[in-house]
Amino acid sequence: MSVERGAVALAEFPGPFDLQSTVESGQSYLWDRADGRMYEASGAFGGDAWYETVVRVEGEPAVVRVRQVDDRLEWESSADAAPVLRERLRLDDDLPAIRRTAPDDDVVESAFDAYWGMRLVDDPAFPSLISFICSAQMRVARIHGMQRELERAFGSTVEFDGRTYHAFPTAEQLAEATEAELRDLGLGYRAPYVRDTARMVADGEARPEEAVGLDYEDARESLTRFVGVGDKVADCVLLFALDYLEAVPLDTWIRTTIEEYYPDCDRGNYADTSRAIRAAFGGEYAGYTQTYVFHYLR
DNA sequence: TAGATACCTTATAG
DNA sequence: ACTATAAGGTATC
Numbered sequence: 398m399s400v401e402r403g404a405v406a407l408a409e410f411p412g413p414f415d416l417q418s419t420v421e422s423g424q425s426y427l428w429d430r431a432d433g434r435m436y437e438a439s440g441a442f443g444g445d446a447w448y449e450t451v452v453r454v455e456g457e458p459a460v461v462r463v464r465q466v467d468d469r470l471e472w473e474s475s476a477d478a479a480p481v482l483r484e485r486l487r488l489d490d491d492l493p494a495i496r497r498t499a500p501d502d503d504v505v506e507s508a509f510d511a512y513w514g515m516r517l518v519d520d521p522a523f524p525s526l527i528s529f530i531c532s533a534q535m536r537v538a539r540i541h542g543m544q545r546e547l548e549r550a551f552g553s554t555v556e557f558d559g560r561t562y563h564a565f566p567t568a569e570q571l572a573e574a575t576e577a578e579l580r581d582l583g584l585g586y587r588a589p590y591v592r593d594t595a596r597m598v599a600d601g602e603a604r605p606e607e608a609v610g611l612d613y614e615d616a617r618e619s620l621t622r623f624v625g626v627g628d629k630v631a632d633c634v635l636l637f638a639l640d641y642l643e644a645v646p647l648d649t650w651i652r653t654t655i656e657e658y659y660p661d662c663d664r665g666n667y668a669d670t671s672r673a674i675r676a677a678f679g680g681e682y683a684g685y686t687q688t689y690v691f692h693y694l695r
Numbered sequence: 696t697a698g699a700t701a702c703c704t705t706a707t708a709g
Numbered sequence: 710a711c712t713a714t715a716a717g718g719t720a721t722c
Contacts, residue, residue: 534703539706
Protein backbone atom coordinates (compact mmCIF):
# COMPACT_ATOMS: atom_id res chain seq x y z
CA MET A 398 0.00 0.00 0.00
CA SER A 399 1.37 3.39 -0.99
CA VAL A 400 2.19 6.16 1.43
CA GLU A 401 0.55 9.50 0.71
CA ARG A 402 2.00 12.60 2.32
CA GLY A 403 0.56 16.03 2.91
CA ALA A 404 0.44 18.98 5.24
CA VAL A 405 -2.25 21.04 6.90
CA ALA A 406 -1.52 24.76 7.21
CA LEU A 407 -2.64 25.68 10.70
CA ALA A 408 -2.90 29.38 9.86
CA GLU A 409 -6.17 28.55 8.10
CA PHE A 410 -7.81 27.73 11.42
CA PRO A 411 -8.81 30.03 14.29
CA GLY A 412 -6.31 30.31 17.15
CA PRO A 413 -3.20 28.31 17.99
CA PHE A 414 -2.81 24.55 17.97
CA ASP A 415 -0.61 22.23 20.03
CA LEU A 416 -0.56 18.60 18.90
CA GLN A 417 1.40 17.23 21.85
CA SER A 418 -0.91 18.71 24.49
CA THR A 419 -3.96 17.61 22.54
CA VAL A 420 -3.03 13.94 22.25
CA GLU A 421 -1.07 13.53 25.51
CA SER A 422 -3.56 15.18 27.89
CA GLY A 423 -5.61 12.12 28.79
CA GLN A 424 -8.57 12.90 26.52
CA SER A 425 -7.86 10.29 23.88
CA TYR A 426 -6.19 6.93 24.33
CA LEU A 427 -6.24 6.09 20.64
CA TRP A 428 -2.98 7.79 19.61
CA ASP A 429 0.52 6.45 20.10
CA ARG A 430 3.88 8.16 19.85
CA ALA A 431 6.11 6.59 17.22
CA ASP A 432 9.19 7.09 19.39
CA GLY A 433 7.53 5.23 22.27
CA ARG A 434 7.86 8.20 24.63
CA MET A 435 4.17 8.92 25.24
CA TYR A 436 3.64 10.84 28.53
CA GLU A 437 7.37 10.75 29.32
CA ALA A 438 8.30 14.37 28.94
CA SER A 439 5.24 16.53 28.58
CA GLY A 440 6.29 19.87 27.19
CA ALA A 441 9.98 19.34 27.79
CA PHE A 442 10.86 17.97 24.35
CA GLY A 443 9.35 16.00 21.54
CA GLY A 444 7.27 18.89 20.26
CA ASP A 445 7.74 17.56 16.74
CA ALA A 446 7.22 13.88 17.56
CA TRP A 447 5.23 11.66 15.20
CA TYR A 448 1.90 10.35 16.47
CA GLU A 449 0.01 7.45 14.92
CA THR A 450 -3.49 6.04 15.05
CA VAL A 451 -5.76 3.86 12.95
CA VAL A 452 -8.88 5.57 11.66
CA ARG A 453 -11.72 4.44 9.45
CA VAL A 454 -12.24 6.15 6.12
CA GLU A 455 -15.48 4.98 4.52
CA GLY A 456 -15.39 1.81 6.58
CA GLU A 457 -11.83 0.94 5.63
CA PRO A 458 -9.07 1.12 8.25
CA ALA A 459 -6.26 3.56 7.45
CA VAL A 460 -3.17 4.41 9.44
CA VAL A 461 -2.62 8.12 10.04
CA ARG A 462 0.77 9.42 11.12
CA VAL A 463 1.09 13.09 12.00
CA ARG A 464 3.53 15.55 13.50
CA GLN A 465 3.55 19.27 14.12
CA VAL A 466 6.37 21.36 12.70
CA ASP A 467 5.77 25.00 13.57
CA ASP A 468 2.56 26.03 11.83
CA ARG A 469 2.20 22.87 9.77
CA LEU A 470 0.66 19.51 10.49
CA GLU A 471 2.61 17.02 8.38
CA TRP A 472 0.91 13.71 7.78
CA GLU A 473 1.50 10.33 6.16
CA SER A 474 -1.30 7.90 5.46
CA SER A 475 -2.74 5.46 2.96
CA ALA A 476 -5.54 7.96 2.27
CA ASP A 477 -6.14 11.71 2.45
CA ALA A 478 -5.73 12.36 6.17
CA ALA A 479 -6.49 16.09 6.18
CA PRO A 480 -10.28 15.83 6.72
CA VAL A 481 -9.80 13.27 9.49
CA LEU A 482 -7.25 15.41 11.30
CA ARG A 483 -9.45 18.47 10.99
CA GLU A 484 -12.36 16.65 12.61
CA ARG A 485 -10.58 14.53 15.20
CA LEU A 486 -8.37 17.36 16.46
CA ARG A 487 -11.14 19.95 16.35
CA LEU A 488 -9.12 22.38 14.25
CA ASP A 489 -12.21 24.45 13.47
CA ASP A 490 -12.88 25.32 17.12
CA ASP A 491 -12.43 29.04 17.72
CA LEU A 492 -10.09 28.68 20.68
CA PRO A 493 -9.72 32.40 21.50
CA ALA A 494 -13.51 32.82 21.49
CA ILE A 495 -13.92 29.74 23.67
CA ARG A 496 -11.36 31.04 26.14
CA ARG A 497 -13.27 34.28 26.47
CA THR A 498 -16.22 32.33 27.91
CA ALA A 499 -14.04 30.94 30.73
CA PRO A 500 -13.66 32.63 34.13
CA ASP A 501 -10.50 34.72 34.46
CA ASP A 502 -9.34 33.52 37.86
CA ASP A 503 -5.77 32.40 38.60
CA VAL A 504 -6.12 28.62 38.13
CA VAL A 505 -7.98 28.84 34.87
CA GLU A 506 -5.70 31.55 33.45
CA SER A 507 -2.58 29.58 34.41
CA ALA A 508 -4.00 26.41 32.86
CA PHE A 509 -4.85 28.12 29.56
CA ASP A 510 -1.44 29.83 29.49
CA ALA A 511 0.45 26.61 30.20
CA TYR A 512 -1.06 24.58 27.34
CA TRP A 513 -2.44 27.27 25.04
CA GLY A 514 -3.23 25.61 21.73
CA MET A 515 -4.55 22.36 23.21
CA ARG A 516 -7.81 21.32 21.57
CA LEU A 517 -10.48 18.93 22.71
CA VAL A 518 -10.48 15.73 20.66
CA ASP A 519 -13.41 14.27 18.77
CA ASP A 520 -12.94 10.52 19.06
CA PRO A 521 -15.17 7.70 17.76
CA ALA A 522 -17.73 6.81 20.41
CA PHE A 523 -17.18 3.11 21.06
CA PRO A 524 -13.38 3.28 21.52
CA SER A 525 -13.81 6.33 23.75
CA LEU A 526 -16.44 4.49 25.81
CA ILE A 527 -14.19 1.48 26.33
CA SER A 528 -11.16 3.65 27.12
CA PHE A 529 -12.96 5.53 29.86
CA ILE A 530 -14.49 2.37 31.32
CA CYS A 531 -10.87 1.26 31.68
CA SER A 532 -9.92 4.60 33.23
CA ALA A 533 -11.51 3.89 36.64
CA GLN A 534 -8.83 4.21 39.35
CA MET A 535 -6.07 4.13 36.76
CA ARG A 536 -3.21 6.40 35.79
CA VAL A 537 -3.20 7.95 32.36
CA ALA A 538 -0.15 6.03 31.13
CA ARG A 539 -1.67 2.69 32.15
CA ILE A 540 -5.03 3.45 30.56
CA HIS A 541 -3.13 4.13 27.37
CA GLY A 542 -1.22 0.88 27.70
CA MET A 543 -4.43 -1.07 28.21
CA GLN A 544 -5.92 0.26 24.98
CA ARG A 545 -2.77 -0.78 23.08
CA GLU A 546 -3.17 -4.26 24.61
CA LEU A 547 -6.83 -4.44 23.58
CA GLU A 548 -5.90 -3.45 20.03
CA ARG A 549 -3.11 -5.97 19.80
CA ALA A 550 -5.21 -8.81 21.21
CA PHE A 551 -8.56 -8.18 19.48
CA GLY A 552 -8.22 -5.51 16.78
CA SER A 553 -7.89 -6.04 13.03
CA THR A 554 -4.42 -5.69 11.59
CA VAL A 555 -3.55 -3.01 9.05
CA GLU A 556 -0.39 -2.99 6.94
CA PHE A 557 1.16 0.39 6.32
CA ASP A 558 4.62 1.58 5.32
CA GLY A 559 6.11 -1.88 5.88
CA ARG A 560 4.68 -2.32 9.37
CA THR A 561 1.69 -3.98 10.97
CA TYR A 562 -0.72 -1.80 12.96
CA HIS A 563 -3.82 -2.75 14.94
CA ALA A 564 -7.15 -0.96 14.77
CA PHE A 565 -9.18 -0.53 17.93
CA PRO A 566 -11.41 -3.61 18.22
CA THR A 567 -15.02 -3.32 17.13
CA ALA A 568 -17.80 -4.12 19.59
CA GLU A 569 -18.23 -7.47 17.84
CA GLN A 570 -14.54 -8.30 18.22
CA LEU A 571 -14.46 -7.23 21.87
CA ALA A 572 -17.68 -9.08 22.67
CA GLU A 573 -15.85 -12.32 21.85
CA ALA A 574 -13.28 -11.70 24.60
CA THR A 575 -13.61 -13.73 27.78
CA GLU A 576 -13.28 -12.13 31.20
CA ALA A 577 -10.14 -14.19 31.81
CA GLU A 578 -8.52 -12.95 28.60
CA LEU A 579 -9.26 -9.36 29.56
CA ARG A 580 -7.92 -9.86 33.06
CA ASP A 581 -4.75 -11.30 31.58
CA LEU A 582 -4.30 -7.97 29.80
CA GLY A 583 -4.28 -6.26 33.19
CA LEU A 584 -7.80 -4.84 33.18
CA GLY A 585 -8.62 -6.18 36.65
CA TYR A 586 -12.21 -5.66 37.79
CA ARG A 587 -12.88 -3.61 34.63
CA ALA A 588 -12.73 -6.83 32.56
CA PRO A 589 -16.42 -7.78 32.92
CA TYR A 590 -17.44 -4.13 32.41
CA VAL A 591 -15.65 -4.03 29.06
CA ARG A 592 -16.97 -7.40 27.95
CA ASP A 593 -20.56 -6.68 28.97
CA THR A 594 -20.60 -3.23 27.41
CA ALA A 595 -19.13 -4.63 24.18
CA ARG A 596 -21.84 -7.29 24.19
CA MET A 597 -24.58 -4.70 24.66
CA VAL A 598 -23.34 -2.85 21.58
CA ALA A 599 -22.67 -5.98 19.52
CA ASP A 600 -26.13 -7.37 20.36
CA GLY A 601 -27.79 -4.14 19.28
CA GLU A 602 -29.14 -3.54 22.78
CA ALA A 603 -27.68 -0.03 22.93
CA ARG A 604 -25.21 2.20 21.12
CA PRO A 605 -23.35 5.17 22.65
CA GLU A 606 -24.32 7.34 19.66
CA GLU A 607 -27.95 7.13 20.74
CA ALA A 608 -27.17 9.84 23.28
CA VAL A 609 -26.56 12.39 20.52
CA GLY A 610 -29.42 14.82 20.19
CA LEU A 611 -30.68 14.43 23.74
CA ASP A 612 -30.46 17.27 26.24
CA TYR A 613 -27.12 17.13 28.02
CA GLU A 614 -28.31 15.58 31.29
CA ASP A 615 -30.49 13.06 29.47
CA ALA A 616 -27.53 12.15 27.27
CA ARG A 617 -25.43 11.52 30.37
CA GLU A 618 -28.17 9.35 31.83
CA SER A 619 -28.42 7.44 28.56
CA LEU A 620 -24.75 6.48 28.63
CA THR A 621 -24.93 5.14 32.19
CA ARG A 622 -26.92 2.19 30.82
CA PHE A 623 -23.59 0.64 29.87
CA VAL A 624 -21.87 -1.55 32.42
CA GLY A 625 -19.02 0.23 34.16
CA VAL A 626 -20.30 3.65 33.14
CA GLY A 627 -21.31 6.08 35.87
CA ASP A 628 -21.72 9.85 35.67
CA LYS A 629 -18.01 10.61 35.36
CA VAL A 630 -17.22 8.18 32.55
CA ALA A 631 -20.43 9.25 30.78
CA ASP A 632 -19.25 12.87 30.92
CA CYS A 633 -15.89 11.91 29.41
CA VAL A 634 -17.55 10.21 26.45
CA LEU A 635 -19.94 13.11 25.96
CA LEU A 636 -17.06 15.59 25.97
CA PHE A 637 -14.39 13.71 24.04
CA ALA A 638 -16.54 11.82 21.52
CA LEU A 639 -20.12 13.07 21.33
CA ASP A 640 -19.65 16.83 20.97
CA TYR A 641 -21.12 17.89 24.32
CA LEU A 642 -18.57 20.61 25.08
CA GLU A 643 -20.42 21.68 28.23
CA ALA A 644 -19.73 18.33 29.94
CA VAL A 645 -17.41 18.61 32.95
CA PRO A 646 -16.24 15.18 34.16
CA LEU A 647 -16.01 15.34 37.96
CA ASP A 648 -12.83 13.35 38.56
CA THR A 649 -10.54 13.41 41.56
CA TRP A 650 -8.52 16.36 40.20
CA ILE A 651 -11.51 18.54 39.48
CA ARG A 652 -13.07 17.65 42.82
CA THR A 653 -9.90 18.81 44.53
CA THR A 654 -9.97 22.00 42.47
CA ILE A 655 -13.58 22.59 43.47
CA GLU A 656 -12.72 22.13 47.15
CA GLU A 657 -9.86 24.60 46.95
CA TYR A 658 -11.04 27.24 44.51
CA TYR A 659 -14.79 26.84 44.01
CA PRO A 660 -16.11 25.60 47.39
CA ASP A 661 -19.54 27.08 46.66
CA CYS A 662 -19.89 24.64 43.76
CA ASP A 663 -19.68 21.58 46.00
CA ARG A 664 -23.33 20.61 46.34
CA GLY A 665 -22.74 17.18 47.83
CA ASN A 666 -23.87 15.13 44.83
CA TYR A 667 -22.73 14.70 41.23
CA ALA A 668 -25.70 16.21 39.39
CA ASP A 669 -25.92 19.42 41.43
CA THR A 670 -22.15 19.93 41.70
CA SER A 671 -21.96 19.37 37.96
CA ARG A 672 -24.52 22.10 37.30
CA ALA A 673 -22.71 24.53 39.57
CA ILE A 674 -19.22 23.99 38.15
CA ARG A 675 -20.52 24.06 34.58
CA ALA A 676 -21.98 27.49 35.32
CA ALA A 677 -18.73 28.60 36.98
CA PHE A 678 -16.73 27.41 33.97
CA GLY A 679 -18.82 29.46 31.58
CA GLY A 680 -21.55 27.05 30.48
CA GLU A 681 -21.48 26.16 26.80
CA TYR A 682 -17.74 25.37 26.63
CA ALA A 683 -17.20 24.45 30.28
CA GLY A 684 -15.61 21.15 29.23
CA TYR A 685 -12.79 23.01 27.50
CA THR A 686 -11.93 24.78 30.74
CA GLN A 687 -12.17 21.50 32.66
CA THR A 688 -9.73 19.83 30.28
CA TYR A 689 -7.18 22.63 30.56
CA VAL A 690 -7.42 22.61 34.36
CA PHE A 691 -7.17 18.81 34.49
CA HIS A 692 -4.06 18.73 32.32
CA TYR A 693 -2.50 21.62 34.20
CA LEU A 694 -3.01 20.17 37.69
CA ARG A 695 -2.35 16.52 36.88
C1' DT B 696 -32.31 7.99 48.72
C1' DA B 697 -27.77 8.87 50.83
C1' DG B 698 -23.64 6.50 52.59
C1' DA B 699 -20.19 2.77 53.07
C1' DT B 700 -17.44 -0.85 50.97
C1' DA B 701 -15.35 -4.12 47.76
C1' DC B 702 -12.97 -4.34 43.67
C1' DC B 703 -7.87 -5.76 40.12
C1' DT B 704 -3.39 -4.27 39.24
C1' DT B 705 0.65 -1.56 39.23
C1' DA B 706 3.67 2.34 40.00
C1' DT B 707 5.42 5.22 43.42
C1' DA B 708 6.54 6.85 47.99
C1' DG B 709 8.14 6.04 52.44
C1' DA C 710 13.60 -5.03 50.11
C1' DC C 711 9.00 -4.41 51.80
C1' DT C 712 4.54 -2.32 52.76
C1' DA C 713 1.20 1.28 52.23
C1' DT C 714 -1.10 4.16 49.20
C1' DA C 715 -3.46 5.91 45.32
C1' DA C 716 -4.61 5.96 40.50
C1' DG C 717 -9.42 10.59 35.33
C1' DG C 718 -14.92 5.28 39.66
C1' DT C 719 -18.66 1.95 39.56
C1' DA C 720 -21.74 -1.54 41.36
C1' DT C 721 -23.80 -3.26 45.16
C1' DC C 722 -25.74 -3.45 49.54
